[in-house]
Amino acid sequence: MREITYTEAAREALTEQMAVDPSIFVVGEGIGERGGNFNTTLGLYEKYGPMRLRDTPIVERGFVGMCAGAAMTGTRPVVDFMFIDFILDSMGELLNQISKIQYMSSGRIKMPIVLRGCIGIGGAAATHHSGSYYPLFVHIPGFRVALPSTPYDAKGLLKTALTGDDPVLFLEHKLLLNRRGPVPEEEYKLPFGQAAVAREGSDATVVALAVMAPKALAVCDELAKEGLDIEVIDPRTLAPLDMGTILESVRKTGRLLIADETFGPCGIGAEISAQVMEESFDDLDAPIARLNGAHTPTPYSPSLESAIIPDNVAIAKAIRDLVAE
Amino acid sequence: MSSDDITLNSQQLLPLYRMMALIRRTEEQLARSHQMGLVPGPCHTYVGEEAIAAGVCAKLRDDDVVFSTHRGHGHALAKGVSPRAVAAELFGKATGCSQGRGGSMHLFAPEIGLMGTSGIVGPSILQGAGAGYSFKLLGSDQVSVAFFGDGAVSNGAFHEGLNLAAIWDLPVIFVCEDNMYATEVPFREATRVQDVAERASVSYDMAAVCVDGNDVLAVRQASEAAVARARAGEGPSLIECKTYRTRPHAEGMRDGGYRTDEEMAAWKRRDPIASYGAWLLENGHASEGGLEAIEAEVNATVDEAIEFARSSPFPDPATASDFIFSAGV
Numbered sequence: 001m002r003e004i005t006y007t008e009a010a011r012e013a014l015t016e017q018m019a020v021d022p023s024i025f026v027v028g029e030g031i032g033e034r035g036g037n038f039n040t041t042l043g044l045y046e047k048y049g050p051m052r053l054r055d056t057p058i059v060e061r062g063f064v065g066m067c068a069g070a071a072m073t074g075t076r077p078v079v080d081f082m083f084i085d086f087i088l089d090s091m092g093e094l095l096n097q098i099s100k101i102q103y104m105s106s107g108r109i110k111m112p113i114v115l116r117g118c119i120g121i122g123g124a125a126a127t128h129h130s131g132s133y134y135p136l137f138v139h140i141p142g143f144r145v146a147l148p149s150t151p152y153d154a155k156g157l158l159k160t161a162l163t164g165d166d167p168v169l170f171l172e173h174k175l176l177l178n179r180r181g182p183v184p185e186e187e188y189k190l191p192f193g194q195a196a197v198a199r200e201g202s203d204a205t206v207v208a209l210a211v212m213a214p215k216a217l218a219v220c221d222e223l224a225k226e227g228l229d230i231e232v233i234d235p236r237t238l239a240p241l242d243m244g245t246i247l248e249s250v251r252k253t254g255r256l257l258i259a260d261e262t263f264g265p266c267g268i269g270a271e272i273s274a275q276v277m278e279e280s281f282d283d284l285d286a287p288i289a290r291l292n293g294a295h296t297p298t299p300y301s302p303s304l305e306s307a308i309i310p311d312n313v314a315i316a317k318a319i320r321d322l323v324a325e
Numbered sequence: 326m327s328s329d330d331i332t333l334n335s336q337q338l339l340p341l342y343r344m345m346a347l348i349r350r351t352e353e354q355l356a357r358s359h360q361m362g363l364v365p366g367p368c369h370t371y372v373g374e375e376a377i378a379a380g381v382c383a384k385l386r387d388d389d390v391v392f393s394t395h396r397g398h399g400h401a402l403a404k405g406v407s408p409r410a411v412a413a414e415l416f417g418k419a420t421g422c423s424q425g426r427g428g429s430m431h432l433f434a435p436e437i438g439l440m441g442t443s444g445i446v447g448p449s450i451l452q453g454a455g456a457g458y459s460f461k462l463l464g465s466d467q468v469s470v471a472f473f474g475d476g477a478v479s480n481g482a483f484h485e486g487l488n489l490a491a492i493w494d495l496p497v498i499f500v501c502e503d504n505m506y507a508t509e510v511p512f513r514e515a516t517r518v519q520d521v522a523e524r525a526s527v528s529y530d531m532a533a534v535c536v537d538g539n540d541v542l543a544v545r546q547a548s549e550a551a552v553a554r555a556r557a558g559e560g561p562s563l564i565e566c567k568t569y570r571t572r573p574h575a576e577g578m579r580d581g582g583y584r585t586d587e588e589m590a591a592w593k594r595r596d597p598i599a600s601y602g603a604w605l606l607e608n609g610h611a612s613e614g615g616l617e618a619i620e621a622e623v624n625a626t627v628d629e630a631i632e633f634a635r636s637s638p639f640p641d642p643a644t645a646s647d648f649i650f651s652a653g654v
Contacts, residue, residue, distance in 0.1 A: 051462050059485040069453060102650065103426060104426050105441065107648035111651075142650070
């Protein structure tokens with residue numbers, strides 16, 4: 001199978017859907033002729049023109065609120081935030097309007113809007129260009145949250161986002177953008193709420209989100225040489241969250257680690273942990289473990305930045321500790 | 326009345342009177358119902374401002390869309406939502422226009438273009454611009470209307486929404502209902518520039534007019550021009566309507582301390598329905614008996630609507646989490 005990058009895969013999903021659905025348009029800063037700061041729309045302006053690749057002033061609240069109105073009236077906006085940190089200026093439109101209008105209109109108004117942007121720590125981007133924020137959106141009823149970690153997942157999940165009728169956060173970790181992977185040329189979509197068992201194993205389960213997935217896979221390949229047989233699950237979407245696959249794995253291994261670069265308090269790991277205890281407490285052979293980035297704004301200096309992210313050594317230690325419990 | 330439009334005949338003039346009377350009577354009955362405990366939540370009335378909704382919506386088609394405010398009963402009724410559906414929604418009933426999920430501040434009837442009233446000041450402006458973007462992208466001649474009050478015009482949504490609509494020539498009509506108070510904060514204390522039309526024309530190069538918001542014909546005329554401009558692809562407009570709300574911000578709220586009895590009395594003398602009725606009589610467009618007949622019909626319609634709301638069932642509690650997402654994943 002051909003291999004393309006994560007960004008190329010997502011862009012392919014976008015351009016293929018724009019070709020078949022003239023109601024899709026993209027807004028953002030520099031997503032027109034320039035093709036996007038992260039090349040998310042490279043080459044699309046020439047194909048689809050300015051009404052569908054709409055460069056905006058720097059008014060996140062304004063264009064998010066505007067896109068809500070557009071989604072309510074028959075078009076499919078894609079908001080390209082570049083860095084997802086910029087989404088915070090539009091939170092009222094998102095949490096009070098976009099997430100609630102399908103409900104308040106008793107399902108008569110649809111809200112097909114895709115909110116995409118780069119997340120994550122790396123490259124000394126410092127604290128206004130390194131956020132992730134997905135637990136906030138998982139907490140709010142009305143959002144779908146997709147967090148692909150491979151080119152294959154990026155294309156398949158974006159296709160689903162662009163053909164559904166719900167608001168979707170589509171979050172791309174910036175350290176994954178240039179990773180290559182197999183992507184079939186034929187049409188496919190990936191359903192939301194279906195985790196990937198990225199690696200099968202029997203000694204412990206690691207649920208790894210976004211960039212933590214490839215990190216955990218590399219670590220587990222190393223640990224296999226020590227005789228540890230670890231299962232790695234990538235949920236791929238956090239809302240809906242495929243607890244069935246996680247619970248099935250925990251019933252097999254009896255041990256669970258959740259690895260997530262973003263904050264621990266009230267985070268995805270806390271939620272998964274609570275649900276596993278509610279549903280499958282008797283299957284656990286050890287306390288559930290979490291591995292998170294530090295609960296701190298993201299510092300600039302590389303020495304500080306690397307200190308707040310769980311690295312491969314930390315992941316390996318967390319797994320060894322879990323298995324030794 | 327400011328209109329000298331001689332093409333208007335009684336077939337166009339009397340529905341304006343009826344619509345204002347319908348809004349007034351519906352809200353008076355809702356206020357009474359609120360006092361009786363039949364409206365479990367907030368109730369923000371539009372009493373005194375009816376000419377704006379009636380005048381603007383008279384020029385809209387069913388497939389044009391309206392984005393409204395917390396003071397939105399009048400917009401809903403003028404867009405064609407039935408008094409039954411509005412009253413039942415405020416009563417929290419399954420037969421309400423939002424099936425009991427919204428109440429006074431969240432009235433929805435998208436099938437006839439009422440895209441929602443709102444509990445938050447500002448988003449109507451942005452969503453109105455967005456509908457304009459849809460219509461332009463889809464090549465439709467539909468138009469979008471955003472209602473908002475003077476309380477919204479120093480909010481970022483006003484400036485961001487007007488600017489986006491202007492730079493992209495969107496078919497949107499921004500209707501500012503300046504009733505002089507943002508809840509209870511006087512507009513004169515909230516800005517150095519109270520001329521909202523000037524803000525639109527000078528800052529955003531938008532066609533903008535200021536009209537007497539208690540003069541239904543003036544509002545209608547401004548709406549006609551703005552709708553024509555939008556349908557012709559000539560871009561957005563702003564209509565600033567000077568008006569006054571003669572009931573408290575919300576039913577049951579203390580109304581003192583921010584405005585005077587004299588001010589209230591002066592505005593009540595400029596009641597939009599009474600003054601329009603007098604103009605119709607003076608100019609031979611209606612007889613006293615004709616207007617009384619309209620009022621009698623309206624009163625009967627509203628009384629029936631209140632009874633419908635009262636006798637309707639509450640929603641099934643098992644449906645409380647329905648409609649969060651569209652069907653399917």
